[in-house]
Amino acid sequence: MVANADFWLTQFLNGMQLSMLLFLLSIGLTIIFGLMHFVNLAHGALYMVGAYAGVTAAASLGNFWIALLAAPLAVTLVGIFLYVAVIRRMRRAGPMNQVLVTFGLIFVIVDLVRILWGDIALGMEQPAVLSGPVEIFGVVYPAYRLFIIAVGLVVLVTLGLVLSRTQIGAMVRAGVENDAMASCLGINVERLFFAVFCVGCALAGLAGAVAAPVFSATPSMATDILIPTLIVVVIGGLGSLSGAIVGSLIIGFIQTFGAVVLPGFASVLVYILLAAVLIVKPSGLLPARS
Amino acid sequence: MFYQTSLKTITVTAVLAALAVYAIAGGYFPREIVVEIAILAILAISLDVVAGYGGMVSLCHGAIAGIGAYTFAGLTALAGFDGFTATVAALAISALFGLVVGGVTANISGIFFIMATLAFGQMAYVVIFEWKALGGDDGLSGVSRYDLSAIGLNLNDSLQFALFCLAVVVIVYAVAAAVLRSSFGRTLTGIHVNEDRMRALGLSVWKHKAAAFAFSSFLAGAAGILAAQHTMFVSPELLVWTVSGEVLIVVILGGLGTLAGPIAGAALLVFLKHETGAWTEHWHLVIGLFLIAAVMAGGRGVYGQIEHSFQRRALRTANA
Amino acid sequence: MKFHTFAALAACASAVLVANTAAAADIKVGLLLPKSGTYAALGKEIEDGFTLALDEAGMSEDFTLVVEDSEAKPSVGVAKARKLVLEDQVDVMAGIVSSAVLGAVRDFVDGSKVPLIVANAGNNEATGESCSPYITRVSFSNAQVNRPMGEWLAKSGFNKVYTLAPDYAAGHQMIDAFTETFIANGGEIVGSEYTPFGKTQDFGPYLTKAKAAAPDAIYVFYAGGEAITFVKQYDSFGMKKDIPLFGSGFLTSPLYVAAEGPAAIGVTTALHYVPTLNTPENKSFVEMFTAKYGHAPSEFAVQGYDAGRVLAEAVKAGASDRETIKEQLAQVSYSGPRGPLLIDPNTNNIVQNIYVYETVADGDALTQKVVGTVDLVRDPANGCKLN
Numbered sequence: 001m002v003a004n005a006d007f008w009l010t011q012f013l014n015g016m017q018l019s020m021l022l023f024l025l026s027i028g029l030t031i032i033f034g035l036m037h038f039v040n041l042a043h044g045a046l047y048m049v050g051a052y053a054g055v056t057a058a059a060s061l062g063n064f065w066i067a068l069l070a071a072p073l074a075v076t077l078v079g080i081f082l083y084v085a086v087i088r089r090m091r092r093a094g095p096m097n098q099v100l101v102t103f104g105l106i107f108v109i110v111d112l113v114r115i116l117w118g119d120i121a122l123g124m125e126q127p128a129v130l131s132g133p134v135e136i137f138g139v140v141y142p143a144y145r146l147f148i149i150a151v152g153l154v155v156l157v158t159l160g161l162v163l164s165r166t167q168i169g170a171m172v173r174a175g176v177e178n179d180a181m182a183s184c185l186g187i188n189v190e191r192l193f194f195a196v197f198c199v200g201c202a203l204a205g206l207a208g209a210v211a212a213p214v215f216s217a218t219p220s221m222a223t224d225i226l227i228p229t230l231i232v233v234v235i236g237g238l239g240s241l242s243g244a245i246v247g248s249l250i251i252g253f254i255q256t257f258g259a260v261v262l263p264g265f266a267s268v269l270v271y272i273l274l275a276a277v278l279i280v281k282p283s284g285l286l287p288a289r290s
Numbered sequence: 291m292f293y294q295t296s297l298k299t300i301t302v303t304a305v306l307a308a309l310a311v312y313a314i315a316g317g318y319f320p321r322e323i324v325v326e327i328a329i330l331a332i333l334a335i336s337l338d339v340v341a342g343y344g345g346m347v348s349l350c351h352g353a354i355a356g357i358g359a360y361t362f363a364g365l366t367a368l369a370g371f372d373g374f375t376a377t378v379a380a381l382a383i384s385a386l387f388g389l390v391v392g393g394v395t396a397n398i399s400g401i402f403f404i405m406a407t408l409a410f411g412q413m414a415y416v417v418i419f420e421w422k423a424l425g426g427d428d429g430l431s432g433v434s435r436y437d438l439s440a441i442g443l444n445l446n447d448s449l450q451f452a453l454f455c456l457a458v459v460v461i462v463y464a465v466a467a468a469v470l471r472s473s474f475g476r477t478l479t480g481i482h483v484n485e486d487r488m489r490a491l492g493l494s495v496w497k498h499k500a501a502a503f504a505f506s507s508f509l510a511g512a513a514g515i516l517a518a519q520h521t522m523f524v525s526p527e528l529l530v531w532t533v534s535g536e537v538l539i540v541v542i543l544g545g546l547g548t549l550a551g552p553i554a555g556a557a558l559l560v561f562l563k564h565e566t567g568a569w570t571e572h573w574h575l576v577i578g579l580f581l582i583a584a585v586m587a588g589g590r591g592v593y594g595q596i597e598h599s600f601q602r603r604a605l606r607t608a609n610a
Numbered sequence: 611m612k613f614h615t616f617a618a619l620a621a622c623a624s625a626v627l628v629a630n631t632a633a634a635a636d637i638k639v640g641l642l643l644p645k646s647g648t649y650a651a652l653g654k655e656i657e658d659g660f661t662l663a664l665d666e667a668g669m670s671e672d673f674t675l676v677v678e679d680s681e682a683k684p685s686v687g688v689a690k691a692r693k694l695v696l697e698d699q700v701d702v703m704a705g706i707v708s709s710a711v712l713g714a715v716r717d718f719v720d721g722s723k724v725p726l727i728v729a730n731a732g733n734n735e736a737t738g739e740s741c742s743p744y745i746t747r748v749s750f751s752n753a754q755v756n757r758p759m760g761e762w763l764a765k766s767g768f769n770k771v772y773t774l775a776p777d778y779a780a781g782h783q784m785i786d787a788f789t790e791t792f793i794a795n796g797g798e799i800v801g802s803e804y805t806p807f808g809k810t811q812d813f814g815p816y817l818t819k820a821k822a823a824a825p826d827a828i829y830v831f832y833a834g835g836e837a838i839t840f841v842k843q844y845d846s847f848g849m850k851k852d853i854p855l856f857g858s859g860f861l862t863s864p865l866y867v868a869a870e871g872p873a874a875i876g877v878t879t880a881l882h883y884v885p886t887l888n889t890p891e892n893k894s895f896v897e898m899f900t901a902k903y904g905h906a907p908s909e910f911a912v913q914g915y916d917a918g919r920v921l922a923e924a925v926k927a928g929a930s931d932r933e934t935i936k937e938q939l940a941q942v943s944y945s946g947p948r949g950p951l952l953i954d955p956n957t958n959n960i961v962q963n964i965y966v967y968e969t970v971a972d973g974d975a976l977t978q979k980v981v982g983t984v985d986l987v988r989d990p991a992n993g994c995k996l997n
Contacts, residue, residue, distance in 0.1 A: 007822040014814035039401050089586060095401040096347045100542055101585045103535050107578025115572055119650045121835035123842065123869040133848035142846035145814070214843065215811040216869065218835050220648065223532070224811065227412065234405055256812075259805075260819045267806060271413045275394070278406040282398050318697035322689050420777075427778035427807060428710045428733065429684055431717055448696070521688040523714040528685075571646045571679065 006139045011256060013136075017145045019252025020152025024207035025225060026232040027159065027244040028200030034176045034239015034288050036193050038087065039095055041102035044226035045109040046201055050075045050208025051217040052117055055124045057209075064127035068209050075205025076198050083197055091193075106222055114219050121216040148210055155203065159241055172196060176239040176288045228255070231270060235277045237284025246286055291479055292343060292470035297600055298550040301593060302463060305553050306456050313452040321452040327560045328455035329516050332462045334540040334552030336509035339466055340392075341538070342547030343475065344502050345482035347404050350391065350411030352533030354507045356526075358384040358514030360418055360430070363524040367432040368423070381511045387414070388507020389500050396496035408531055415529035429525030433518050445519070455516055459553065462509055466549060469505060478502050539581055545594025554593045637925060637935075638674045640694030640703040642687060642711075643729075645679035648834060649707045653680075655865065656705060656729045656914030658903050663918025666898065672925065676700060680711050687711035688718060695724050702727065702935050704917045709733035709780055716740055725936040729917040730910065734783050737959035738992030746939045746958045748920055748951070749913040750882050751989050752780055753787035756831070756858050758964045758984040759880045760791025763827060763856060770800045772825040774816060776836060777804035784831040784858050792829075800825050813843045821849060828853055833860035838869045845873030854878070862969045865908035867976050874976055878968045883909040883948045884978040887965065895947035912947050916960075919946060920953075954988055958996060961988045 029043045053074040057067035082105065090101050125131075126144045134143045163169035174182040175192055183189045208221075215221075228251055236247020251270060258266025277284065313324040333355050340346045358380045365376035395406045424430055435445040438454075445451045469475050481488050481495055489495050518524050527533075536559070544555020562580065566573035584591070590598055641660065643653035657677065664670045676698050678690040687708070694700045695718070703719070704727040706712050712731035719726045720742040728736065728747040732755070737747050763771060771792060775781035781804060789799055801823040803816055820828055828849075832840045837860060844855055855861075859881025862874050885896050885906045895915065899907040907915075924938035943952035949963040966982035 007818060010818040010821075011815055014812070014818060017814065018812055086582060086586065093585075093589070095404060096341075096538075096542075097585050097589050099347075099349075099401075099404060100539065100589075101582050103539070104578040104581035104585070107574040108582070111572045111575035111578070115575075119646075119648065120866060121838050121869060123838060123871060125871065126846075131846070133846070140848055142843075142848070144846060214839075214846070216835060216838050216842075218648075220835075227408075227531070230405060230408075234402065256815045259815045260803075263803065268413055268416045271409045271416070274409040275406060275413070278398055278402055278409065279394055282402045319693045322692065326689075425713075425779075428713050431713055448692075517685075521685045521714065522717065523684055523688060525684045525710055525714070527683060567679070571650075 009137060010139050010141060011260065013139075013141050013145065013149070015249075015253040015256035016149050017252075018256055019248045020149050021207055021211055022228060022232050022252055023152050023245055023248035024155060024203050024210070025229045026236065026248055027155070027241065028203040029229055030233045030236065030238055030240070030244045031172070031176070031196055032200045033233060035172065035179070035196055036091060038091055039098040039102065040087070041099060041226060041230075042082070042105040042109060042222075043200070043204055044224075044229060045106050045222040046075050046079060046204040047208040047211075047225055048113060048217070048219070048221040049078055049109065050205030051124075051212040051215075051221060052113055052122070052208075053205065054209030054212045055122045055217045056117075058124050064125070064213075067124075068206070071209035072202040072205035075208070076202045079198060079201030083194065087197070106226075110219050110222050117217070119219065121218045122212075123216050124212040126213040144213060148214070151206070151210055155206075156241075156245055163241055168192075168195075173288070228270075231274050234284055235274060237287035239288030240286055243284055243286035243288070247284070292467065292475060292549065294467055294471065295597075297597060298548070301550045301596075302460075302553055305557055306459060309557065310453060310456055313449060313456075318448060321448040323560055323564060324452040325455050325516075325520050327557050328452070328459050329513050329520065330537070330540055330560060331459050331553045331556035332513040332516070333510055333537050334544065334556050335459075335462055335466050335549060336506045336513065337537050338541050338546065338549055338552045339470065339509070340503055340506040341541060342549070343470055343482060344478045344499065344506075346392070346395075346499065346503065347538070348391075348407040348503075348506075349404050349531060349534045349538065350407040350414070351506075351510050351537050352531070352535075353411035353414040353529040354384050354387060354510040355514035355517060356418065356524075356529035356533075357387055357414055358511030359518040359524045359528055360424060360514075361511075362515045363430050363433045363518045364424060366434060367430055373434075373436045377515055380515050381508055384511025384514065385504045385508040388510070389504035391507075392503025393496060393500035396499045408534075411529065411531055411534055415526060415531075418529055419526040425525070427526060429523055431523045433522045433524065435519045435522070451520070455520075458512065458516060462512060463549065463553070466509065470549065474498075474501070541591075542589060543581070543584055543591050545591030545597065546589075548591070548594050548597055551591050551593035551597075555591060558592060636672045636930065637702065638676065638698065638700040639921070640691075640698060640700035641675055641677045641705045642680050642690055642694065642703060642715075643677065643705040644682040644707050645677075647682050649682045651865065652707050652730065652834075652910045653705075655908055655910035656707070656917070659899070659907065659911040659914025659916075660704065660729070660918040662899060662902060662911075663915045664922060667919070667922040667926070669922050669925065673921075680706070680708070682708040682711065684708075684710045684714035688714045691715045691718055695719075695722050700724070701930075701932055702921060704921065705729050706731045709736075712736050713740075716742065716745065719744055723936075724932055725939060727917045727921060727939065729913045732783075733779060734989075734992060737954075737957040737989060738994050741957055741994035741996060743940075743958065743996050744936055746920070746936075746953060748916045748953075748960050750962070751959055752783035754959070754962075754987050754989050755880060755882060755964060756784045756787040757791045758966070758987060759829065759856065759858070760788045760793075760797070761795050762880070762966055762982060762984075763829065764792055764795030764797040768797065768826040770798050770825045771827050771829050772800055772820045772823050773802045773829050774813075774820060774840075775804055775831040776807040778807040781807065781831055785829075788829055788858075811839060813840050814847075817844060817847050817849065821847070821853065825853060827856055829856045830861060831858040833863070834866070837861045837863070838866055841870045841877065842873045850876060859884075859909070859967070862978075863908055863910075864906060864978065865910060867969060870976075872971070874969045875971050876968065878966065878981065880964050880966045880984075881909055882962050882964055883912045884965055884967050884980060886967075886978045887947070887949070887980065889947075889949065891945055892947040907947075916946060916948070916951060919944070920951075950986065956991050956996065957989055957994045959989050961986055963987070 050071045054067045054071040057070040130144045133140045232247035237243030337351045361380035365371040540555040545551025566576040680687040702725045707730040709731040732752040775785045855877045857879045859879040920942045923942045929935040929938040964984045967978040967980045970979045
């Protein structure tokens with residue numbers, strides 16, 4: 001193999017990019033899970049809707065950046081509808097029922113997408129300023145993937161600041177820690193949950209729109225991304241930002257480096273890791289609630 | 291607690307009899323549907339044992355059936371073993387897999403348990419998919435059905451195979467009912483109700499859970515063997531997690547923790563699938579809506595709701 | 611509704627359905643294609659081509675079509691195949707997109723002695739060690755489409771090639787065929803990787819690894835959504851100018867190359883059909899297809915068309931039931947949109963030209979420029995014994 005340093009650096013960037021994408025999805029899921037005790041298997045389907053919304057917005061408006069704003073908005077609207085119609089009622093229903101209801105939602109959303117957009121993969125053009133490779137630290141790497149990494153980092157820093165420095169962040173953390181007590185302290189936990197849910201949906205939509213130019217929008221996106229996201233949430237630990245980022249990095253890098261160093265074995269490796277964490281420390285590596 | 295009530299007996303007999311009549315009177319495709327229902331019913335019964343009575347909701351039962359199917363297919367089609375040996379081996383390996391999964395996950399509960407079973411199921415899927423000798427993605431064909439010519443049956447005839455599968459459903463139900471009624475089954479229900487108390491009584495809970503999961507996997511393996519013989523072909527898609535999800539849906543639609551419910555649920559789902567599939571290719575949408583409605587309406591399932599109203603009425607007359 | 615009523619109604623409904631389909635014309639054709647799932651679009655193209663062929667021959671009235679959804683799943687495919695043969699009593703079956711489905715139904719088709727015209731599934735064994743006098747393939751075999759490229763690349767001066775393909779049977783078959791002829795012509799494979807089938811969306815790690823092996827060119831097989839993603843990502847890494855991309859023609863299939871956009875320009879692949887073939891037969895076919903369906907035909911459309919055409923030709927030659935159809939299918943040969951077409955009596959696989967083509971820009975759209983033709987590629991017997 002030629003130019004080892006370049007190879008490893010490029011793979012590092014590949015790993016970062018996948019990790020950031022997983023992070024955008026898992027942070028929404030983990031906070032919803034940790035705060036609302038709600039298992040939302042349909043989170044992957046929301047990601048898919050974000051991708052399709054992005055594709056359509058970009059195609060009709062001709063502008064990538066507007067599409068990047070439109071997609072999270074569209075997914076949030078879908079999320080609000082789902083919350084009012086289904087999720088609010090199922091909040092205390094227990095994990096099995098939640099799994100079933102959201103499983104049903106996956107069926108419904110995926111088929112609706114297939115009806116509206118068809119079965120063939122739809123592409124989305126990268127913005128001109130970001131298409132094409134750039135040179136970074138001596139390697140040639142697609143600019144758009146660097147953009148994905150940047151988006152992830154920006155969201156990470158923003159959420160980190162919000163959660164640690166703002167009052168609403170403190171309320172969220174209190175709610176995750178002990179929602180009954182938080183409610184006793186006068187926090188409107190219901191409204192907080194709703195707000196958090198909306199933010200989670202918006203992030204899923206953003207992830208979809210950001211991923212679409214690289215991966216194309218397909219109906220199978222909903223279930224393809226679901227398992228890696230769930231694994232990140234479980235391994236990283238429920239309800240915490242640090243858990244989400246650590247989990248994303250672990251899975252992102254295992255998948256990237258595993259693919260080239262130990263192909264075939266890489267996919268089993270992730271599941272073995274998941275099983276190990278569940279057996280040894282079911283609450284995850286860095287849960288919000290210890 | 292499991293009791294073989296007359297309602298259960300009537301329901302099971304009625305459903306299976308109706309299916310038998312449908313197979314006898316109907317043409318070719320109805321027989322295929324009956325076999326599909328029978329296999330799904332066996333799988334659903336096996337899941338109900340651990341999920342409904344044991345409180346262990348598993349998302350890997352599809353994979354376990356797949357392991358049974360592949361073991362049977364591999365031993366008969368590739369290694370040339372006879373049907374009987376292959377069956378024993380397939381059931382044993384399925385049970386062993388269940389024993390391991392049940393034992394290892396004994397201390398996990400709730401959503402984490404579900405995810406752990408999902409992980410194991412996916413591991414099995416990847417192993418089977420990557421195992422080149424088993425055909426990989428293209429699957430393994432050349433699986434033959436049991437040779438029962440000694441008792442005058444020809445399972446290659448679709449009607450006889452359909453009725454054979456229904457007979458297996460009866461056997462599986464009877465075996466599951468017997469186990470649930472025994473002290474083993476009652477202990478299992480006890481663990482479901484209050485695990486700590488059972489532990490306080492001196493019971494080795496994890497061993498019991500592992501054994502229960504092994505028993506359930508034994509039954510699931512039987513479903514896999516029949517599935518392999520039905521299409522005379524196995525492919526890795528049997529082990530995908532969405533199949534396990536479908537089995538769970540069947541149990542819920544029928545009635546969790548009723549043992550008779552899953553049989554009705556299997557028939558309901560298969561007919562629903564085929565009927566909606568006939569007039570729209572977007573039948574997933576219809577099934578999804580149906581499922582959401584069923585769960586949100588109380589999640590007791592069709593048979594479960596019937597049983598519940600009967601029990602309430604019985605209670606009312608008793609208290610009157 | 612009570613269970614038994616439902617069951618009885620369902621039984622009546624299927625009886626009525628059987629009665630209805632039994633009523634009509636001479637030859638009953640069972641079309642087994644995916645109508646849902648990722649391959650639904652291919653299934654539609656094949657069906658469109660098939661009905662066009664029957665219309666063109668003026669024989670639509672002589673055939674009754676029963677279409678069933680295989681969902682590209684082997685278990686469903688087998689169940690539907692059994693229904694078509696045993697309940698609908700079809701005289702001939704056609705279709706099958708997925709090789710896995712073909713593998714699953716092979717024994718049943720052979721045992722029930724029903725002729726099957728394969729309109730897509732390319733697994734080598736179907737016309738190799740698992741061949742059957744009842745299975746006639748008019749699409750391609752995985753090896754057939756790739757062998758010519760091995761020779762082509764070697765002769766074009768590329769000595770070191772890195773290969774990539776999805777990790778499933780078809781992926782391996784396609785690359786193995788290419789590798790065989792490439793090495794036989796003096797080439798060297800500097801590395802080879804198989805990506806998780808259907809689950810790989812991020813080719814980044816693999817592309818990086820391929821680049822590190824410093825090949826002269828990269829040869830791949832990807833189809834459908836994976837092809838679109840691969841081509842776009844290849845371009846985004848800026849690899850095209852240093853390491854040209856070659857592949858099996860499905861990589862830039864006319865059916866979805868538009869989704870790949872400018873990333874596909876300059877990619878050279880080989881396929882058994884492109885819509886820009888400059889023959890009178892093809893021009894009239896493209897015109898007819900576009901007029902009827904509103905878009906240019908892809909190789910899947912032509913496969914469906916040829917499936918219909920060979921059946922029509924067989925019937926014109928006097929075939930009327932399962933045995934005679936099976937006999938006549940093997941004798942058909944004509945010059946169609948693909949060029950010359952005949953069935954190899956040793957394998958029942960199609961013998962056809964393979965066209966090496968480059969994807970080029972045509973204004974805003976993309977089109978295929980044929981840069982080489984390999985005449986009448988015939989598969990070796992590969993263990994097939996047809997008596």
